[in-house]
Amino acid sequence: MPDTDFFSSGDGVWLRCALHAHTTNSDGELSPSHLARHYERAGFDVLCITDHWVRTATPDPDHLIVIPSIELNATLDGTASDAHVLALGVRSDPVEPGRGFPNLQETVDWILAQGGLPYLAHPYWSGLRSDEFLGCKGLLGVEVFNAGCELEIGRGLSGVHWDEVLERGDKLFGLATDDSHLAGYESAHAWVWALAAERTAEAALEALRTGRFYSSSGPRIDSVELADDGVRVRCTPATTVRLVSSRFFGASVTARRMGDRSNARIVEETPTGEIVEAWLERLPSMAYGRLELVDAQGRMAWSNPLWW
Numbered sequence: 001m002p003d004t005d006f007f008s009s010g011d012g013v014w015l016r017c018a019l020h021a022h023t024t025n026s027d028g029e030l031s032p033s034h035l036a037r038h039y040e041r042a043g044f045d046v047l048c049i050t051d052h053w054v055r056t057a058t059p060d061p062d063h064l065i066v067i068p069s070i071e072l073n074a075t076l077d078g079t080a081s082d083a084h085v086l087a088l089g090v091r092s093d094p095v096e097p098g099r100g101f102p103n104l105q106e107t108v109d110w111i112l113a114q115g116g117l118p119y120l121a122h123p124y125w126s127g128l129r130s131d132e133f134l135g136c137k138g139l140l141g142v143e144v145f146n147a148g149c150e151l152e153i154g155r156g157l158s159g160v161h162w163d164e165v166l167e168r169g170d171k172l173f174g175l176a177t178d179d180s181h182l183a184g185y186e187s188a189h190a191w192v193w194a195l196a197a198e199r200t201a202e203a204a205l206e207a208l209r210t211g212r213f214y215s216s217s218g219p220r221i222d223s224v225e226l227a228d229d230g231v232r233v234r235c236t237p238a239t240t241v242r243l244v245s246s247r248f249f250g251a252s253v254t255a256r257r258m259g260d261r262s263n264a265r266i267v268e269e270t271p272t273g274e275i276v277e278a279w280l281e282r283l284p285s286m287a288y289g290r291l292e293l294v295d296a297q298g299r300m301a302w303s304n305p306l307w308w
């Protein structure tokens with residue numbers, strides 16, 4: 001599991017990553033090269049192209065690393081549900097089965113065998129229950145936020161699904177993604193900041209494999225310091241900073257309004273009262289907590305779970 005030192009270690013380079021996007025090779029509007037240039041212009045460092053059942057490669061533009069990836073379908077045993085699984089950085093092309101998809105565990109096993117990183121896409125949009133992917137061996141994480149699903153039908157936020165498996169001991173990471181099909185409409189809304197050892201595809205994938213990243217639809221997390229009795233976080237101006245833990249537990253502080261201080265306090269604020277540093281207490285019974293920030297525009301950031 002990641003320690004939090006990577007936030008302030010100064011080792012490596014922060015890469016802004018778009019990890020879920022489609023091209024004309026599946027149901028996206030732009031060609032692979034146009035999509036890559038679009039994300040380059042939007043200020044991204046890494047783009048994983050995740051066409052449905054197609055591993056799309058395209059040359060890197062000058063300032064963007066393109067990582068061929070796939071979005072696969074998987075069945076969930078005993079249900080009619082259809083899970084979508086991101087296969088980031090896989091080295092082989094998929095073979096789409098004629099009828100019926102492999103189940104989730106078989107899909108994750110195949111992704112790992114091809115050197116890829118398996119992440120479950122949009123569980124809320126897919127109508128999944130957390131017990132349907134609980135205990136899946138090798139699954140690295142879930143999309144905590146999928147902007148396309150949010151814009152389309154308001155089911156982009158899967159924080160509850162994530163919390164339910166964390167509470168039961170599955171140490172999954174959380175991604176924020178665009179799931180872009182129509183670049184410019186549902187693109188550059190959500191991304192991952194990964195701290196990679198260097199600016200290469202291999203180093204970016206290693207950061208995504210080991211949890212050296214956080215997710216965002218706006219706010220930046222500048223530092224996280226974990227202590228036995230709590231966590232200190234510095235960030236761009238936020239209106240709410242929370243530590244989400246297992247049921248009944250956690251901490252939260254909200255800017256400006258009196259009284260919204262639950263096991264937490266503002267250490268430093270802007271002249272207009274927004275939070276730039278907060279302290280959140282850990283109760284001894286909390287095995288973990290994940291940071292969640294909200295800014296004045298309602299945009300959010302999500303840390304991976306911090307395990308004590």
Ligand SMILES: [Zn+2]
Nearest residue numbers: 071084121122
């Ligand atoms: Zn999908």
Ligand SMILES: [Zn+2]
Nearest residue numbers: 020022071179
């Ligand atoms: Zn997709």
